[in-house]
Amino acid sequence: MRFTTIRILFLTIGMMLVGLGIVSARNLQTPKDDISMGAQLYDKWFAALGIQTPEGNMPIWERQTTNSRSGADTWRCSECHGWDYKGSEGINRSGSSQTGFPNIMKLSAQMSEEEIIGHLKGSKDPSHNFSKYIDDANLAKLAKFLKEGLPDDSASIDAATKKVISGNQANGRALFEKSCAECHGSDGRQKVFRTEGVNEYLGTIANRDPYRFLHRTRFGVAGQGQMPIGRDLGWKTSDSVDVLAYVQSLPSGTENEVISNAGASSQTSPKLGGPGDTILAGMFAGLAAILGMAGLSALFLLILVMLGVGIVWLLKKRK
Numbered sequence: 001m002r003f004t005t006i007r008i009l010f011l012t013i014g015m016m017l018v019g020l021g022i023v024s025a026r027n028l029q030t031p032k033d034d035i036s037m038g039a040q041l042y043d044k045w046f047a048a049l050g051i052q053t054p055e056g057n058m059p060i061w062e063r064q065t066t067n068s069r070s071g072a073d074t075w076r077c078s079e080c081h082g083w084d085y086k087g088s089e090g091i092n093r094s095g096s097s098q099t100g101f102p103n104i105m106k107l108s109a110q111m112s113e114e115e116i117i118g119h120l121k122g123s124k125d126p127s128h129n130f131s132k133y134i135d136d137a138n139l140a141k142l143a144k145f146l147k148e149g150l151p152d153d154s155a156s157i158d159a160a161t162k163k164v165i166s167g168n169q170a171n172g173r174a175l176f177e178k179s180c181a182e183c184h185g186s187d188g189r190q191k192v193f194r195t196e197g198v199n200e201y202l203g204t205i206a207n208r209d210p211y212r213f214l215h216r217t218r219f220g221v222a223g224q225g226q227m228p229i230g231r232d233l234g235w236k237t238s239d240s241v242d243v244l245a246y247v248q249s250l251p252s253g254t255e256n257e258v259i260s261n262a263g264a265s266s267q268t269s270p271k272l273g274g275p276g277d278t279i280l281a282g283m284f285a286g287l288a289a290i291l292g293m294a295g296l297s298a299l300f301l302l303i304l305v306m307l308g309v310g311i312v313w314l315l316k317k318r319k
């Protein structure tokens with residue numbers, strides 16, 4: 001009978017290890033819809049896949065000198081081809097995000113999904129090869145997004161002021177109150193984005209970066225599984241534009257600075273910030289997340305150990 005007891009003990013330890021593995025695995029929620037997933041890969045594929053950022057700069061990056069960013073950002077489709085997907089022919093024809101790289105809205109329309117996947121594997125330009133990082137299934141989602149999911153909003157947004165030209169603010173307000181205000185607040189200021197040392201709100205981003213706002217409202221923020229996705233809510237292309245129009249009217253927190261004037265603003269287009277108002281707050285938030293994770297694992301372990309001890313005790317009692 002001793003033999004069985006030992007076997008059960010080993011089985012329990014095995015279960016504990018498996019359990020620990022499940023608990024500590026990265027809990028990344030990815031969109032179920034292929035086009036939304038493709039769009040999040042376009043936004044920031046390494047965040048959407050929850051994988052390590054590639055080393056150094058993307059090799060093609062060195063072919064331009066107008067955009068001074070470096071590192072992880074240089075690997076993002078959005079950084080090279082733009083939030084309006086029109087590269088050198090769209091919003092990034094000038095300003096700090098200018099790269100001179102091509103308009104893929106136009107090019108994708110002329111390519112088949114297979115040809116796009118081939119190009120993402122370096123068939124035409126070996127430097128444009130992402131297959132080392134993104135598997136076939138996800139490359140197919142990217143291609144599907146480029147073929148079927150690209151909205152053209154240039155008729156809805158004034159190129160000079162970046163304001164929505166003829167949005168329905170009442171519809172935008174209703175949709176925002178229903179699905180967004182809970183996290184971002186009725187005035188868009190509940191969630192603070194830290195950008196190069198400055199507090200920003202949803203209104204700031206809507207005015208400075210309307211195309212990024214639209215992309216993320218429709219398809220979600222890469223790797224950010226909590227936020228609802230416009231497509232999943234059944235929003236039409238125009239609904240997102242209406243929400244953009246409404247959010248552009250909310251406080252941007254930088255009213256005394258130039259934020260919506262043509263050209264000048266894109267000169268200092270800052271990057272996405274994280275949670276927390278100060279560096280210290282950010283550090284505490286990170287620490288809290290780690291501690292929370294560790295606590296959960298410990299609790300799980302404890303329950304399993306107790307279960308194991310219980311089984312052993314029961315068996316002993318039986319014989």
Ligand code: HEC
Nearest residue numbers: 058060061074075076077080101102104107119125128130
């Ligand atoms: C560092 C800049 C850079 C990044 C990052 C980048 N591209 Fe490109 N892309 C280019 C350049 C330059 C071209 C022009 C053709 C070439 O040299 O590959 C191009 C061309 C394309 C084309 C058109 C193919 C053709 O026949 O000309 C598509 C589609 C495309 N890219 C999609 C993507 C997608 C999707 C991603 C993200 C996984 C991405 N690109 C990331 C620079 C970039």
Ligand code: HEC
Nearest residue numbers: 179180183205213216217221224226227228272273274275
């Ligand atoms: C469950 C909470 C939650 C809800 C509801 C929510 N968001 Fe978000 N939102 C977030 C989080 C978290 C982020 C990412 C913050 C970060 O990355 O620092 C975010 C980021 C964003 C961004 C990206 C800003 C940027 O830096 O580019 C946009 C745009 C946005 N939200 C719009 C919306 C809209 C529109 C709705 C309504 C459909 C909405 N959000 C509803 C939590 C939420």
